[in-house]
Amino acid sequence: MIAIKRRIDNIPIFPKLVLTFLIITLPLFTLSLVLNDLGKQEVKNQISSSITMNIHYYFTTLEKELERIIRNQQGFINDEDLIQLSNSLTILSDYQRTKTINDLKLKLTALKESSIYIKNISVYIRSLNGTVSTSSLEEVSGNGEEAEAIAKATYTSGIPITVWQDRLFLNLTYPLNLSKTEKEPQFIQNIELSMEALTGALNSFPQEGGALLFNDKWQIANDKYTSPQAEIREALTERMRESTAFTMQVDIGKQPYMAVYEKSTFLDASLLFYFPENVVVGQLKTYGVWFWLLVASSFIIVVLFSYGIYLLIHRPLQNLVRRFRSVEAGDFSAVLSSSREDEFGYIFNRFERTVLNLKTLIDELYVQKIRLQQSELKQLQMQITPHFLYNSFFILHRLIKNDENETAELISKNLGDYFHYITRNGLEEVPLEHEVNHVRSYVEIQNVRFSSRIVVDFDPLPPSFHGILIPRLILQPLVENAYEHGLGEVVREGRLSIRFAVEADKLIFSVEDNGAGLTQERLAELNGALHRSDEGETTGLINIHRRLKLKYGERGGLEIGRGSMGGARVRIYIPSDKGEQI
Template identity: 85%
Template sequence: MIEIKRRIDNIPIFPKLVLTFLVITLPLFTLSLVLNNLGKQEVKNQISNSITMNIHYYFTLLEKELERVIRTQQQFVNDEDLMQLSNSLSIMSDYQRTKAINDLKLKLTTLKESSVYIKDISVYIHSLNGTVSTSSAEDTPTSAEEAVAIAKATYTSGIPITAWQDRLYLNLTYPSNLSKTEKVPQFIQNIELSMEALTNALNTFPQDGGAILFNENWMIANDKYPEPLAEIREKVAENIDRSAIFARQVEVGKEKYMAVYEKSTFLDASLLFYFPENVIVGQLKTYGIWFWLLVISSFIIVVLFSYGIYLLIHRPLQSLIKRFRSVEAGNFSSALPSSRQDEFGYIFNRFERTVLNLKTLIDELYVQKIRLQQSELKQLQMQITPHFLYNTFFILHRLIKHDENETAELVSKNLGDYFHYITRNGLEEVPVEHEVIHVRSYVEIQNVRFSNRILVDFEPLPEQFHGVTIPRLILQPLVENAYEHGLGEVVSEGRLEIRFASDADKFIFTVEDNGIGLSDEQWAAMNRKLSSEEEGETTGLINIQRRLKLKYGERGGLEIERGSMGGMRVWIYIPNDKGEQT
């Protein structure tokens, strides 16, 4: 799992975007495909049901129409004119015979015109030895033979529709026992059905397809899609015994057909309607093509959209990566140019500000460390010079010589503490109380040296100062500066005051003397150096000022002024973070 995640993480952004959009859209496409197929199947079922109902409706109409014709035909058994011509011809006058024939013909014509499916109606009358027909008053002698042949075909396999010489008839024989006796019947009525009308009826189905009306002896087809007819009849025959009406899909070769079958018990005939499945699903297939075009278009849109997002995201990221690599190489100066106002512009600006702050912080830490090292070096160099160190040893020699061992012990201890503090490495900040102890060690040594000339007022460190950390070696140089420059030429009654104060936002250290002070030009030059940020050799007060500014910024620093005793007063401000926290 971890390896798979690692491989995924290593994939570039553009393939990730494409895969992400595809994963999001794939369920939608799948759902659309499923819905399309379900809709397609539902439409096929609905169309199939509709066609089945339409076929049943048209077949029922045909059945009812032929049933009506057959019932009307059977009523001719009781027709008065027909009975007179069949039984009473010998006693009828010519007028009566002609009138009866004309009336009968009129009735036959009326029956013929009542149905489009009737082509011709003829009645062979044995006593008349002729035929009354809707086409002619009397027929040829062979009409009797044809009428008998049709009647015999009816009693063999043609009820109610008789097939004879590729024509269809509705036959009525009186009496109806022609098959049991050789006696010639009184009359034979044959209604010839219109093959053209039946074919046209098959062509009037609302759906374009092949249709056949058939039984074992005859068949009428509309000649649409004749090629697969035999195979479709063969495959449909498998289901005929199971149901009198059904619809099923039939596959002939590579083509699929929908077949609708219905059988009429009354007519002893079946209706088969079939059509290519493409006829009803062709439009749906068009929708399927449009669906796949939509899928392909969506995929192209996803790729283009992903590429657009890739350009919108990757190009700024590339610039940012280059800048990161530049910073990694230690180049903090080159900036990332950006005039953008969007989120990337905000990131670029924040990044540049972060780099600038990092550069400033590095400079501060580096420069502060250098200045601390310079301060320590200067202090060490100054203290080991004869100016301080020899004087200290001379004091010890004098004290030992005059048997002032306790004072010599105090001086030697303070001298050891003093050098131990300034030579200690690794500490850039110390608690203020440690710095004050170091200053006291220095003052104790100087008190022995200047005991008759300088009076020191060293105020105890207030309790609230304890625990405050400050840069190391920033207080002792102030006191040393007072001894060397302020009180160096004072012969007597020299004063040195070291005090502590605080308020809500800062701690204050004050060193004041009553020395000779500085001239106006010296005051101005010193203030310029303290406020200037130009690099150069920095010692004493200037060194302390630069270190405080690097550490605390505008919240800390050093100020000088003329004191109330006539000499110099030096202030050091340290931020009171303890006060801010409380």
């Protein structure tokens, strides 16, 4: 057993899959074969039963329809219009006579239109010496010989259906029992049955086969399988005498036929329906052929499906194992890209997200510390700019000397606020409102210095963003950069725009000038540096961009471009739902 298990374990995955599916499906195929044979017999029985029920339904329907027609026909014995024409014609005026004939014709037409089996209705009235018919607009004189001939044929060819000159009629003679008296009839009504409608009914059977409606005097047949009709009828003669309904097989030559027979006592007629047995069995044999084709196709499908399963499982597992080995070796940069939406796609995406989260955690725990150290160094370099300090004291000295005490007071207050803000320790994040106030202090000092050269347009901060915590000293360097590099060479009509905008769930801080300090080459260089992930030497703007990325991820950052005033435009994105509210 151990040796067999080892051999099975050493078999490749693909043959294992094929063998497993074949073992699973073999009992199903065997059971299907048995069920197919049982189904053949059951279908054969069901079809025979269905045909028998159809013939019985047809006969019942035909009987009820002719019975209804006969009842309506017999109702004319008491018809008032027909009685007047038969007995009181001489006392009727021309108007009354015409009206009575028309009323009678309307009743005959209504009866004719009530059934598809009625071809024509005629009433021969002896006192009128004419016939009222649904096929004629006016009464026809004479024609009594035909009506009387049909009436006499009723007593020789049977009732209720009378055959005369290869036509079928329902006859009503009044008074009745005319053959036992020498008294002439008052009227003879004949309803001619439609041979086309009866033939059409035989052709409308759902099963393909020949149909014959007959008795000893007449017969109506459809146009299917007419050649063996006489032989089948002759072969079933003995059985038809013994039984009023049966279903049996009869062999005509080498061809077996299934025959269904039923006799109607009311109509004094029989219905025989027959069809070749291979019409049913042949279809079942076709099912058998299709079954074996299904078995062969199933085997091919099993092989293809096994190969598909092999590809769907083995190859993705190989990719996943390679990715595990890369991560194990410390390579977090290789991406296991997948556009799949199945379970493997879910595993790949979750695994990749786990690797990215792991890389992010490493960045936060190690890279962030290094970048924060670099950032703090850069901030210390930017916090106390000697040139800005000298200029501020020189402006303050000039204002005091010129007795501009109010402006000097404003400069000293803003200068104190400015240096108080940048020299505070221990605060890595501050409310956005404080950061904006720090920028305003800086702008107020610069307004005094460049009052004749630069006009500043500073928007108010939206109230809903006052309490959002952001990294300290990320806004003022942008404004300082605009003064030094964008507007440093401007001697008049300089413009600086500081604006806030709300976009979806983000606040945008925008600084734009109309200076000419930003060339196209320098713009491309700065944008390239923003998207590089290497450390290297960084500027103040790039340092701010990286601080924002560490804080907010992809939803935060810095963007450098050319503004609508012709100079540089620097924008900062701050997500409103990422910082804490105070």
